[in-house]
Amino acid sequence: MPKQILINALEKALLQARQKGLLKNEQTAEIQVQRPSDASFGDYSANLAMTLAKESGLPSRKVAEILVAELNLPPEVIEKTEIAGPGFINFRVNPQWLQKTVEEIRRKGADYGNSETGQGQSLQVEFVSANPTGPLHVGHGRAAAIGDSLAHLLAKVGYEVTREYYINDAATSTQIRNFGASLEARYLQALGKEAKMPEDGYHGEYVSDIAKEVVEKEGDRFLEMPAEERLEQFTLLAKQKILEGQRADLAAFGVRHDNWFRESSLFESGAVEAALNLLREGGHTYEAEGALWLRSTDYGDEKDRVLVRTTGIPTYLAADAAYHHDKFIRGFDKVIDIWGPDHHGYVARTKAAVQALGYDAEKLEIIIHQIVRLFSGGEVVRMSKRAGDIVLLSDVLSEVGADAARFFFLMRSADSHLDFDLELAKKETPDNPVYYVQYAHARICSILRQAEESGVKIPQPGEADPSVLVDERELALLRKLADFPEEVESAAALYEPHRMTRYAQELANAFHLFYTDCRVLSDDTNLTKARLSLVCASQVVLQNCLALLGITAPEKM
RNA sequence: GGGCCCGUAGCUCAGUGGAUAGAGCGGCUGCCUUCUAAGCAGCGGGUCACAGGUUCGAAUCCUGUCGGGCCCGCCA
Numbered sequence: 101m102p103k104q105i106l107i108n109a110l111e112k113a114l115l116q117a118r119q120k121g122l123l124k125n126e127q128t129a130e131i132q133v134q135r136p137s138d139a140s141f142g143d144y145s146a147n148l149a150m151t152l153a154k155e156s157g158l159p160s161r162k163v164a165e166i167l168v169a170e171l172n173l174p175p176e177v178i179e180k181t182e183i184a185g186p187g188f189i190n191f192r193v194n195p196q197w198l199q200k201t202v203e204e205i206r207r208k209g210a211d212y213g214n215s216e217t218g219q220g221q222s223l224q225v226e227f228v229s230a231n232p233t234g235p236l237h238v239g240h241g242r243a244a245a246i247g248d249s250l251a252h253l254l255a256k257v258g259y260e261v262t263r264e265y266y267i268n269d270a271a272t273s274t275q276i277r278n279f280g281a282s283l284e285a286r287y288l289q290a291l292g293k294e295a296k297m298p299e300d301g302y303h304g305e306y307v308s309d310i311a312k313e314v315v316e317k318e319g320d321r322f323l324e325m326p327a328e329e330r331l332e333q334f335t336l337l338a339k340q341k342i343l344e345g346q347r348a349d350l351a352a353f354g355v356r357h358d359n360w361f362r363e364s365s366l367f368e369s370g371a372v373e374a375a376l377n378l379l380r381e382g383g384h385t386y387e388a389e390g391a392l393w394l395r396s397t398d399y400g401d402e403k404d405r406v407l408v409r410t411t412g413i414p415t416y417l418a419a420d421a422a423y424h425h426d427k428f429i430r431g432f433d434k435v436i437d438i439w440g441p442d443h444h445g446y447v448a449r450t451k452a453a454v455q456a457l458g459y460d461a462e463k464l465e466i467i468i469h470q471i472v473r474l475f476s477g478g479e480v481v482r483m484s485k486r487a488g489d490i491v492l493l494s495d496v497l498s499e500v501g502a503d504a505a506r507f508f509f510l511m512r513s514a515d516s517h518l519d520f521d522l523e524l525a526k527k528e529t530p531d532n533p534v535y536y537v538q539y540a541h542a543r544i545c546s547i548l549r550q551a552e553e554s555g556v557k558i559p560q561p562g563e564a565d566p567s568v569l570v571d572e573r574e575l576a577l578l579r580k581l582a583d584f585p586e587e588v589e590s591a592a593a594l595y596e597p598h599r600m601t602r603y604a605q606e607l608a609n610a611f612h613l614f615y616t617d618c619r620v621l622s623d624d625t626n627l628t629k630a631r632l633s634l635v636c637a638s639q640v641v642l643q644n645c646l647a648l649l650g651i652t653a654p655e656k657m
Numbered sequence: 658g659g660g661c662c663c664g665u666a667g668c669u670c671a672g673u674g675g676a677u678a679g680a681g682c683g684g685c686u687g688c689c690u691u692c693u694a695a696g697c698a699g700c701g702g703g704u705c706a707c708a709g710g711u712u713c714g715a716a717u718c719c720u721g722u723c724g725g726g727c728c729c730g731c732c733a
Contacts, residue, residue, distance in 0.1 A: 132673090132674095132675095134673080134675080136675095136676075137675080137676060137677080137678080137679090138676070138677075141676075145675085145676085147674090147675055147714095150675075150713065150714075151713090153713065154712095154713060160713070184676080185675090185676045186675080186676070186713075186714075187713090188675075188676065231733060233733085268733060270733090273732080273733065274732060274733085275732060275733055276733090278732095300732090389731085390731090391731055392731095393731095402659075402660070402729095405731095406730090406731045407731095408731085409731040410731060411731075413731085415730095415731065415732085415733095416732075416733050440727095441661080441662070441726085441727050441728075442727065442728060442733095443728090443733090444660075444661045444662080444727075444728065445660070445661080445728055445729060446733095447661080448660090468661075468662075470661095470662060470663080470726080470727075471662095471726070471727065475669095478668090511669090511670080511671095511681095512669090512670065512671090513670090513671085515662060515663075516662080516663070516670075516671095517662080517663065517725095517726065517727090518669095519668095519669060519670090521669080521682090524669095524682075527695090528695060529695055530694085530695055530696065531681080531682065531683090531695095532695080533681070533682095535695050536681095536695070536696090538695085539693080539695045539696075540696095542693070542695085543692080543693060543695095543696085546692065546693055547692050547693090548692095549692090550692045550693095551692080554692090590673070593673090594673070598671090599671090602671065602680080605680080605681080606680090609680095612696055612697070613696095613697075615692080615693095615696075615697090616696065616697045616698090617697085619691075619692070620692060621692050622692095635692095656693090657693075657695065
């Protein structure tokens with residue numbers, strides 16, 4: 101990687117300059133190499149001279165000159181070094197090096213872009229984790245897209261990744277009981293009986309749908325049951341049905357969790373009690389007003405939080421503390437939770453609980469994504485009759501398809517509110533970025549088909565001479581392809597999968613430009629071979645990129 | 658009242674302290690006898706909310722103000 105080569109070379113040059121007494125700086129400045137804002141400046145750029153100027157008492161351009169004189173760069177990678185502007189050192193990559201990456205990409209195939217950054221550390225991404233009291237909505241869709249793509253990214257940079265779904269199914273949960281009671285009421289109503297919905301009942305149409313299904317399959321056999329047992333049965337049924345639906349929605353979205361973890365299992369196994377004891381023994385709790393409190397303020401929370409209610413029933417936080425304890429007991433080196441914006445208030449207390457249990461706060465990363473608003477023709481959409489104001493993920497999927505939904509959910513950074521334009525996502529025109537990207541892949545496949553049909557052999561890696569790829573469009577495409585590992589690296593390091601949708605668009609653009617200006621199949625045998633090889637490399641990178649996003653790469657459109 | 662996120666082109670948003678701040682959409686204008694026009698080219702478009710501060714250098718970091726969203730339970 102040129103970037104790493106440059107950083108190493110600059111480091112060495114700085115050391116030499118110091119040893120020779122040309123620069124007096126003692127401090128070890130972090131050496132940065134970045135992309136210049138304007139490509140005409142070069143492929144890479146270093147600001148080192150500017151950061152050293154003040155301390156060395158020399159003008160930054162002078163410092164740059166000293167550094168450049170000490171620089172020793174492999175000419176086959178970096179062909180040109182120059183000082184520009186206030187003291188930037190700009191580098192241009194040797195086209196030879198770019199041309200060689202075609203072969204490297206083709207040899208590595210699906211592994212191109214992999215790295216060892218994660219060093220095989222085990223890492224868990226927990227995402228979606230919706231309450232079993234209703235179907236998944238668009239917010240969950242965003243979480244699913246982010247979580248799944250992030251998991252792909254982290255696996256690509258060398259982590260051992262587990263995807264987990266936390267089922268909030270605690271039997272003591274008031275919400276679940278309420279939901280069960282709602283289903284019971286709808287069931288009785290479906291059988292023509294008088295029944296009142298509970299006070300904070302679930303009025304969405306999906307509850308009635310489930311009730312009707314129960315009537316169809318089980319008839320009126322619950323009527324005779326004692327009230328308490330019946331409620332229990334319906335609570336169980338409600339949970340089960342919703343969970344089935346959630347699994348089906350995720351499957352339709354192409355998201356698969358390795359592990360579905362039941363909150364209730366923490367109570368059954370005694371893990372909640374154990375975690376509470378640990379917190380007590382560590383002196384992180386106290387009793388007040390008949391409840392057990394966590395001293396979360398010790399770890400920066402704005403107030404202490406209840407762990408066990410006056411009723412003796414543990415809170416969600418108690419279970420969550422036990423849950424995270426369990427994650428670390430299972431040996432995860434790093435745990436990432438992806439939550440909706442309505443949970444941001446729980447970040448501080450959860451991190452507090454984790455620290456009180458003796459773990460480094462840095463081992464837990466909580467990503468909060470902001471809300472999704474659906475638009476159609478400039479109007480906010482409330483699509484679902486079944487769930488009131490909530491727009492269901494399944495509705496969006498049947499409307500625009502999984503690929504478009506994934507891409508749109510991943511177009512913005514998690515921090516940013518997402519306006520999802522359904523019309524645009526449905527369009528089969530270049531305005532729609534997901535089609536734009538997929539079309540590039542379809543075009544690639546079309547060229548390869550065309551070549552085969554006309555009897556032109558696709559060269560194996562190494563069979564083409566890439567040095568004939570000198571057109572500006574070809575070099576621009578090569579640069580984009582060569583960028584891929586660095587893009588993956590930073591998207592993974594920053595936990596920002598949305599960077600890859602942007603990269604996908606840029607890569608597709610570079611390919612379309614190449615396609616327009618450079619005819620692949622021509623009478624010039626060597627050029628045809630080299631360009632076919634470049635097309636194959638483009639296909640590899642586009643596929644790898646789309647795989648990280650969880651989006652298909654169609655061969656025809 | 659407090660917390661979190663956001664404020665950048667008409668709209669939706671990128672932008673890991675660097676050079677003349679970018680993309681897509683929308684608008685207008687061109688380009689198909691040639692590997693997919695689901696493409697390409699061109700034209701417009703900016704007080705980076707505002708005010709201070711830190712820095713050689715700020716859209717980016719800090720403080721404050723204003724505006725928008727979400728949240729603030731011994732619910733989950």
